[in-house]
Amino acid sequence: MSEHLYKQQAELTQLIDRYSGEEGVNVTAVPSLYFIRRSHTTGPKHSIYKPSLCIIVQGAKEVWLSQERFRYSPADYLIASVDLPVTGQVIEASPDVPYLALTLEFTPSQILEVLHDSEIRVSKQENAKRAMYVSPIALPMLDAVIRLARLIENPADVPVLAPLFTREILYRVLQGPHGGTLEQLAIEGSSTYRIRDVIEHIKNSYTSSFRIEELAETANMSVATLHRHFKEVTAMSPIQFQKQLRLQEARRLLLSESTDAADVAFHVGYESPSQFSREYSRMFGFPPIEDIKRLRTK
Structure with missing residues (x-):
């Protein structure tokens, strides 16, 4: 690690x-910038990652997308380019040296603006790519991330400068090895763009059953092509994706409300x-009621 890079990471850590x-x-x-602190390592935590850049300055984390593991630390950054149900686990943290990280959320329109205003050559390839990756930080x-973070100490500058620094950060990501x-994600008509539309459809109506033919029509793809591209982007099938959304929401409802597991099953x-209980146990390791009691007594 260069001395300048080390100094920048030290300032961002502070x-x-x-x-x-x-x-x-x-x-x-x-807006859209979040700081994360964990003073202890954690068990697996299920959540939905929005399109975002994640940078760790202290500690380390593993993120599982279906069966695929992504490990990153202060030498890397992680990108999620579409909404993805994931399982994350902080694997290095202590009260003396807590896990410290930031997340910057972004939108496809912000990506498109950077592409329009830059000389980055847009790839015309049609092959969808995995919507999550880890890459070495440069x-x-x-530098751009530091300038964005410093704005916290000068809130009056945020409305003017935060959009500029965010664009610069996204420009650097687009220039990186996985910028394509x-x-x-942002190019209308690309495979990933159309899969994003399918993801939005599933998210907005995850409690309803769907016919795969309807999703294929939404994406303007054949059923076989939809399955292939959806799995390439998300590492799971549309049914598996919907199941993760349902079970994560079910767990949230069970934790936040005094409600019956069967009622929650129907709600999601x-x-x-019985099928709900089986799939819940498979995902979280315990039946619904036992899992919630365990979480509430932690």
């Missing part, structure tokens, strides 16, 4: 440490409580 007073996710004065990107993944779209 900023995140100073402005992440709470355990977990901390909102900042910069100094130009870290983000390009395809299951017709059979």
